[in-house]
Amino acid sequence: MTTTYTLRNASPAKTRAEAVVVGVLATDQGPVVCDAGADVAAAWGRKWRPLLASLGVKGTAGESVRIPAGDAINAQLLVLVGLGKQADHTSVRRAAGVAARSVPNAASVAVALPAETPELVDAVTQGHLLGGYTYTAHKSGGGGKDDAPGDVIVLSPIARKAEAVTAFEEAQVLAEAVTLTRDWVNEPPGHLTPETFAAAVGTAHAAITKGRGAPKIGLEVWDHATLEERGLGGTLAVGNGSAATPRLAKLTWSPKGATTHLALVGKGITFDSGGLTIKPASSMVGMKGDMGGAACVVAATLAIARLGLPVRVTTFAPMAENMVSGSSFRPGDVVTMYGGTTVEIANTDAEGRMLLGDALVLATEEEPDVIVDVATLTGHLQLALGDKVGAVIGSQDVVDSVLAAGERAGEQHWQMPIPEEMSERIKASKVADLLQHDWVRWGGGLMAAAFLREFTAGLPWAHLDIAGKEINSGGPYGHVPSGGTGFGVTTIVEYARSLAG
DSSP: OOOEEEEEOOOTTTSOOSEEEEEEEEETTEEEEOGGGHHHHHHHGGGHHHHHHHHTOOOOTTOEEEEEOTTSSSSSEEEEEEEETOOOHHHHHHHHHHHHHSOOSOSEEEEESOOSSHHHHHHHHHHHHHHTOOOOTTSGGGTSOOOOOSEEEEEOTTTTSHHHHHHHHHHHHHHHHHHHHHHHHHSOTTTSOHHHHHHHHHHHHHHHHOSTTOOOEEEEEEOHHHHHHHTOHHHHHHHTTSSSOOEEEEEEEOOTTOOOEEEEEEOEEEEEOOTTSOOOHHHHTTGGGGGHHHHHHHHHHHHHHHHTOSSEEEEEEEEEEEOOSTTOOOTTOEEEOTTSOEEEOSOTTOOHHHHHHHHHHHHHHTOOSEEEEEEOOOHHHHHHHTTSEEEEEEOHHHHHHHHHHHHHHTOEEEEOOOOHHHHHHHTOOSSSSEEOOOOOSSOHHHHHHHHHHTTSTTOOEEEEEOTTTSEEOSOOBTTBOSEEOOTTHHHHHHHHHHHHO
């Protein structure tokens, strides 16, 4: 079922819908309904506070309580969702996500969460769209009964203002970009090989660029022969161990009036066995998501173009499958990267930096003002920061801007350094220009970043390590479902918006 979203300035108590969602704040004086749902509380009159107490409602983040509405409001079901102690962009988006999963089999839903600013309208809309996401492509019969609502009404006192309408429409574009990333990450690796991933990028590109007024986005897909001809040695070294040959997708967005040029690079390992340095069986679980960086930058580029942001974007998504065969690259090999740098291989499970090295050099040749790469690069930084906080490393001014963009976008990131000794570690090879990896147990994520920096030609650059953030292996929370998360997309779009501004 396709869900239609509308923005409306109306009373939640009087809005005709099967279910009404109302936000509740957790205060020191007890649970308090947000201003958007005040008339719903008023409709219950004196019964309201005893009702909340008897149901144990506290207003804490993640809370959801369903109540038969009776005759109090013009709906069959009232759903109370917790906002926590404050109603900001992040808490509202998370509450809207919880709401999307808390309304079963309702044909229509009215959502009364804080939406008195354009930023909060964005949060409610994005959160509800993303919180209701499910992936059922490989379920028999399409996954069974589709219980998504046919209509969702986002209630806002500023619904008639142009800036609210813009925020509402742009939120849907962003949610679609995150959803596209989630779909690609969730796709089984036997279905999403480098070839089919590149084809999927082509399909998404075609869907967005068709019709009058559609954005003009350039797309090139380099096949195995082109990669050999161009000399992408790092990508070929990784990809030649698989029967599914590597690819590279290049997208370009060049709007009139753009004064800043952003280059994006994303790691696209469609499955990572570790190669000859093979992973333990348990560590291969979830490795279908090792292309999350490429999915992120491609989807973000399409969203940037759909939003019409006046910033030039050139995006490179190298794609390969890291497998075991007689043609796999080996520890001890020396690989000549695109651009001529030689690299001694120490660990074939540190393959992502080989693809990124090639693509970063390609990006420098476009002479951008700034480069940002996104990759599920190292378990070291996943261990350091967990499964909800990304690492940002690179040029300080770019790092600062990316961190600020992430905060505005509602994604958590943390700066990590590149200590001077990391440069010594990557230059410790006796047979090549650089050493790809070493077996020192600590600082591996920082060493990987130092390795990538060697391919940026000294340009302003930031690296986002999203390892562990691309897939949520636990239960859903906030606006994040189980499985693919789409982490990084909104940060990249928001960063591009800051450059355009």
